[in-house]
Amino acid sequence: MPEIIKKLEMRKITKKFPGVLACNNIDIHINSGEIVALLGENGAGKTTLMNVLFGLYQPEHGEIFLNEKKVVINSPRKAFAYGIGMVHQHFMLVPNLTVLENIALGFTSNKIFKLELNKVRTKIDEVSKEYGLSVNPDAYIWQLSVGEQQRVELIKVLCLGANLLILDEPTAALTPQETDELIGLLKIMAKKDRSIIFISHKLNEVKAVSDRVCVLRNGSLVYEGTTPEHSVSTLAEKMAGREISMPTLKEKSHATSPILEIKNVFAKGSMGTMALDGFTLTVNRGEIVGIAGVSGNGQKELADVINGINHIESGQILLNDEDITNKAPQKIINKGMGYIPEDRMHEGTIPSFSVKENIIMKDYNHPPLSKNTFLQNKIIENYSSELINNFDIKCPDNKTSCASLSGGNVQKVILARELSRKPKMLIASYPIRGLDIGAAEYVHEQLLEARSENIGVLLISEELDELLDICDRIAVIYEGKTLDILDRDIDTKSKLGLLMAGIKDEKKVI
């Protein structure tokens, strides 16, 4: 067992990537029993700094001191040997192995033959009992929900003897209930003298869980202080370096003229099961309707079938009273559908194409952008430059490839393309996922702007704050059905949370 970490310090850490200074002379420290939140926008250097601590990256400069002794951590194996464990944002689990095998994997590094599964099983039992983390060791990872997988990750690092836990955006894919459980658990761990570094840009959670915050911006440590002395909004300011106010809906719309009608739709998902199981919903002009739900309950399939990317088995979809059921995507686009896909790098844009090309992707084949099959370069040039200007897309010029832009700017390219076409209806799937707070603010402003232009908006999200901020109505999707539709004024966050877990009536909770 590694020795107890009383104090860990990272001194003057500098890490460069080609063309980027990811960490610039950063000093941070953590004591035993402490929860430190590492706060910062995308690309601020949080994950890079932690990957240095975990031995995945070697810094150009800087040293790590453990209990006042200098240590060199040049591989994850070393990190574990010193009692440092990391739960990555993208879980590091092997899906076609069982929980037991995944954890046993951590004990195999020097072994060829001996696989002591029973010893590992006992270890898992001990850890589960100590922290009340229940898990079936013989379940395959692919059978587990995201929340359960996270539990496996935690058990794994604890089994491997970690005294210091690094959690990289641990709540990104959790339901509100799971998040609360996790926060409770982390506090118990801290009481048992483990140290925890919590990476996040969700400020409510940072506020709830941490003792101290370290704020990174553009690779430098810009602020360090105790958490209680700050409010959520001052933390946001420290993070963005300017004042931030997330836009919210001022008053509820009373729109009643339907633009998108989804009637009793059944559709299969990629696994061949019914992902949409009789889904029904109407969106009116000038209204933002939210779809709340834990991902994997049919959201992806819903967005796909509305846009004609997948076929439905039965049911009907109307856009502006016209039947668009199972029509080709291009037909649906031409009838006035706009779409901000969930995966902005693979579906929303072609990363190797330039900003200019991505902007004209939906209109290149008709005038004025093309004439008699020939692209009108001058017009395209002006058009794209105008949009880059209007939507404040930060890029060297319109020939820059989308792959080299930040997530927020890629999302602006998509917004520019979709909104400048003046759609009647806009589907936005997780439009601020992974974006930093400044970019999220901008996206929401644009969605509200679309609403005021009488466009119907369907907003799919897991973030309750996002939905409560800007939606007129919120529908909860559960196992492919509309479980309930809540009006904005009577909504409470906890009610939505329960609905997302599939519990419709609070009294019926067993």
Place this chain on the structure above:
Amino acid sequence: MVLNFIIGIISAGIPLAAPLLLASLGEMFNQRAGVFNLGVEGIMLMGAFVGFLVVLTIGSPVLGFLAAILVGAVMGLLMAVVTVKFKAKQGISGIGLFMLGWGLSGTLFRVYVGGITSIEGIRTFSFPLLGKIPIIGEIFFQNNILVYITFLLVPISWYVLNKTAWGLKVRAVGTNPQAADTLGIKVERIRFQCIILGSMMAGLAGAYLTIAQTHIFADNITAGRGFIAVALVYFGKWKPAGIMWGTLLFSLAHALQRSIQVYGINFPYEIAVIIPYLLVIVVLALSYKSQLLGPAALGKPFIRGSRE
């Protein structure tokens, strides 16, 4: 007559399956670790030639097999350096390895041997008593030693993959190398080991063709068996037993088409020849869904810190 026909097919099919099974199990280790080695055919050709040459000059089949294994290891090392160390595209590298093995074996054959020459090699032997049992003896107990070793490798491979620490590492590396890396497993080392092991088996499979089966060497003597071996790994869903059934199915179909020709049955032989290949294509097309269970990182080079 009909019984003899069937016994003939089965007893011919089993030894035909051995080299395929060897190569296919080897490819399975490659793929389980996430490496798609299309060079099996080339390695088999080199193994076939070197094994043949050693037996021709020294006369010892054992040394012939060992030489073929060694050549397989060298070609595997080459594949590993190119694809794991330098992260080249695996498909293209494999095709390159195939061409190298094909060209080199043919050229060396012309230079050092010249024409068709036959060698003694190894022959089948009959188990005492067991070999005399009617039907069963003929099918199961009158083969050469390598056939038994090869079929024994099926449970051994299963045990190694599923019950040992090394096997667990192989499975993890082929599905989520990033995860294995964070647990301190040396991803590249495991991949090197698997490629070399698989290539050694491919080399031996090649030597089987010349030393134990045909007793001659000719240009392109493997006739696509290396590629069939790759296909059979998918067919068998990356499991030793599944691969064994696949090789048997293919080999029985192969023996069937030979019998059709030998017995002079009125059936166009051009069509008979393609039956086994057609079978593989059809089964592969139907087993599309099984790919969900395969090694997810197959074909992707591992680069620490990349998010793909």
